[in-house]
Amino acid sequence: MKSRIKSHLNALARRWRGAWRRWSLWTALVVLVAAMLSTLVWLAGRYEASQVQSRLERDTADAVADIRAALTRNLQSLQALHAGDPGQLAWEVDAAELLRNRRELVRIEWRDADLRVRTHAQSPYRPVAWEVRLREGSQSDAAIACATARRLSSPAYSSSYFQPHGDGLGSEMMELCMPLTAKGRITGFLVATYSLHDVLTNLVAHNLTRRQEASFTEPDGTRLAALGAARRGSRMFTAQHLLDLPGTTLVLRMDSWHSAPSLFPNVLTALVTAMSIALVTVMVVLVRDNRRRLRAERDLADALAFRKAMEDSLVTGLRARDLQGRITYVNPAFCAMVGFSAQELLGQSANAPYWPPERVEEYRQRQAIRFAGTIPPREGFESEFMRKDGTRFPVLIIEAPLINAQGQHTGWMSAFLDISEQRRVEELSRASQERLQATARLATVGEMASLLSHELNQPLAAISSYATGSINLLEAPPAEPAGPASPAQAEQLRDLRMALQHIARQAERAGKVIKSVHDFVRRRDQARESVPAQQLLDAILPLVILQARKLGVRVHTQVEPGLPPVWCDRTMVEQVLLNLARNAMQAMDDPALPARVLTLRVRHAASNQHSAWVEFSVTDVGSGIPPEVAERLFTPFFTTRREGMGLGLSMCRTVIEQHGGYLGFAPHEPRGTVFTFTLPADPGTAP
Known part of the structure; x- marks a missing residue:
């Protein structure tokens, strides 16, 4: 009796397991069909919406192309106004005719090279209150556009601005400035004013549908001008396209309103096909699932083997620890670095065998701080380890949190670099x-x-x-x-x-x-002071005159009146003057010279009579400097005299350059050489 009951219960259990397997397959089929129907409805809506958005994008691109083509035609018409050098009256007649034909233009001005208005024509369709004084200002939009056109040597547009009308309203305007040239020189400018609203009305409106609206906007979305129907429908589609013009950029935005998208017309056929495919799919699901599982296991084994080979080939030591500090992984490079095997290291936590005994407590505190959640620096930190044979070596440690596949923090991964060789190179x-x-x-x-x-x-x-x-x-x-x-x-x-x-x-x-x-x-820094140029000359003149008497040289000094004091190191500048004067007198030691004259001159810098620089010059009438000598004249230790050391001119240039000036030389007509250097004027007295 008991055996019969037991066999009956086993049969019920097998039947229940079979029924459960079948119901699970049917449930999977129902869920799959429901999901497919929902997906079809959603995809239908997305498809219709994408079609509407694509059409709107094409309409926007076509509108921008139409605007760009119309602006090009207008530019050609504006250029034709000045064909044949017309007179002012003929120009006004042609400009008025152009304004009647092109309603997007509201004003045309003929300006001279200084941006003053010579004459103008205004659209007869809309009164606008123009302020001529503001339009001729240097900061007006027309002036800015003309400055850009002058720089580009081609027509340029201004950014949009609000212009009030005579009827109390206003609209956004944009200026076009076209340079007028004659024989390669700009003789004037042609300024044309566009109304952005009229540009939309005359160039875009013919392509708009009843459910579309076109507008010009700033890059941040601010509307400048709009044209089209009010909002209709429950869903809005938007497309934007850049209108890139020389000097400015506008954004043409088109909005379209639609009702909720309808379904595909062949949804029933799609559903029948999907249900048939689902029936076949459910039967092969188990086979495919088993095959996928086996394939995933093989891929996982290959990935583990690849990772193992890659870690074993590294020269960088790797160590992984869990949240309790126990070592869970070390690679062969780390074992070779410290001299311990992986079996000796795995599971160690409180006392790592590669820690130096005298620094164990320090490393424990650092480990406690790390496990408390403090993230180490990304560039790593240096430490000292001990090999199994007792030798010490420095290491660079880089640590990062160890995150598992579920995003949980499970420990720390550390990379170690032996920097012993780097320390040796740094010491060398x-x-x-x-x-x-x-x-x-x-x-x-x-x-x-x-x-x-x-x-x-x-x-x-x-x-x-x-x-x-x-x-x-x-x-x-x-x-x-x-x-x-x-x-x-x-x-x-x-x-x-x-x-x-x-x-x-x-x-x-x-x-x-x-x-x-x-x-x-x-x-x-040398001690700088304010020194009059005359005092610098007076300080060296006794020595210069003493040597000039021996050599038979006459000394002339010329100091321009009204010179500011110079800001310099008096002693070093006096030495520069003395060296240049001495060299100039030695250059005139030729007995055949009819007259030996040394001229010392001080004046304002030649570039600007009111500049903050003073120019000193020393002129002789000697034989001049040959080209081969001029190339090496300021080279240290180069000299043409047997008793010279070749440091004088090199030192002079260094001193002048330390003051921010320039030392140079040039031939003097009819003969001789002039050395010139500049010094800064006293900042407290310079204009």
């Missing part, structure tokens, strides 16, 4: 940089010594000359043997006092030269 680079800096300092010391030896020659030579003269005055026999000081003795004492004063002044000058050259080598 640092040592090389220190050696280069030491070499640069030695070169600077040599440069300073060369400049000092060159610049101290002149003040020391002057000191020697004045000292020799003083000794000669002291050794000269007195004019009278005894008695009170005679006038000759008094004159001799004055000369001696003056020579000693010059010696003191030149010694002080030598000290200033040393300080200025020292500051120059150290690349520090």
Whole structure:
């Protein structure tokens, strides 16, 4: 009895499982058919909507093409107004006729090259209150369009603006400016004013349907002008197209209203076909599902093998940890880096074997901060690990959250780079940089010594000359043997006092030269002050005149009146003037010269009489500078004299360029050379 009941229950269970399988298939079929019907209805609506949108896009593109073609025809008609150089009366007659034929144009102006209106014509269809003074202003839309046309040498449009009418209303206008040229020169401009509403009315309205509206808008959607029917229907379609004109860009927008889209006319046929396909599909679903499952398993195995091969080929160490800090994965590169096998590392959490013993507590705190949710820096951080044999090495660690397929944070993935070689290269680079800096300092010391030896020659030579003269005055026999000081003795004492004063002044000058050259080598800002140009000349004239007497050279100075003081380092600029004057006198050492004249001139910079620059020039009448010498004249250590060092002109150019000026030279007619340099005027006195 019990066995019979048990077999009956088993049969019921098998029957129930079979019934359940069949009902599940029918349920799947019903759901599939319902989903297909809903999808068909939705696709029908989408298809009809896409057709309406496509037609609207084509209509918008056609409207833009019509507007662009009409504007081109108008431009040709406007150009024809000036064909044959018409008179003012004939131009006004032709312009009025053009305005009657082209209603989108509301005003045409003939302007001269200065944008003043010579004559104009106005549309007879709509009164507009025009302000001539505002239209001729430099900031008007017409002036801006003409400026663009002048720059492009072609017609240009302005952006739209609101223009009030005489009837209390107003509309959006747009200006077209066309340059008029004669023999390659702009002789005037032709300005035509468009009404955006009339452009829509005359150029677009003939293509609009009863359910469409056309409008010009700004790029942000602001409507400028609109034309068409009011809203009808429950659904609106919109299309926009750019009207790109030289100088401005408008957006033509077209709106279309429709009722709810109807279904396909062959929906019944589609439903029958879909239901037949669904019946066949349900029967093969299980077979296909089984095949897909097997294929997915094979793809997954291939993907795992590919990922494994890729991770094993990396030289970057990889380590994965869960949220409790346990190591769940390491790649072979990480094992080779630390010297431990994967079995020794997996499952470690509190005390990793590659942590240095003295830094375990520090690494635990850092790990606790990481597991608390603090995201590490994207560029990574540096740390120190210990290999199994006890050697230490630096590593760069880059960590990122480990997110599973469901988007949940399950741990941390870390990448490790051994930067031992990078540290070694950085150390070598640092040592090389220190050696280069030491070499640069030695070169600077040599440069300073060369400049000092060159610049101290002149003040020391002057000191020697004045000292020799003083000794000669002291050794000269007195004019009278005894008695009170005679006038000759008094004159001799004055000369001696003056020579000693010059010696003191030149010694002080030598000290200033040393300080200025020292500051120059150290690349520090020199002490700038406001100095009159005449004082700079007066400071060097005694030395210049002293050498000029020895060489038989006459010195002329010319200082333009009303010059502002210059802003400069007095000592360095005086040295520049002295070097240039000394070189100029040495260039006139030819005995065959009939007259040796040195001219020192100071004036405003030639580019602008009211500029903030002062120009100094030193002119000689020597033999000039040959071309092969001119190419290397400012090269350091290049000289044409046996006793020269080749640093004077190089230093002079450096000093002038540090002041922001320019040092150059040019031939002087009929013979000789003129050196010119500029210095900035005192900002407090420059106009």
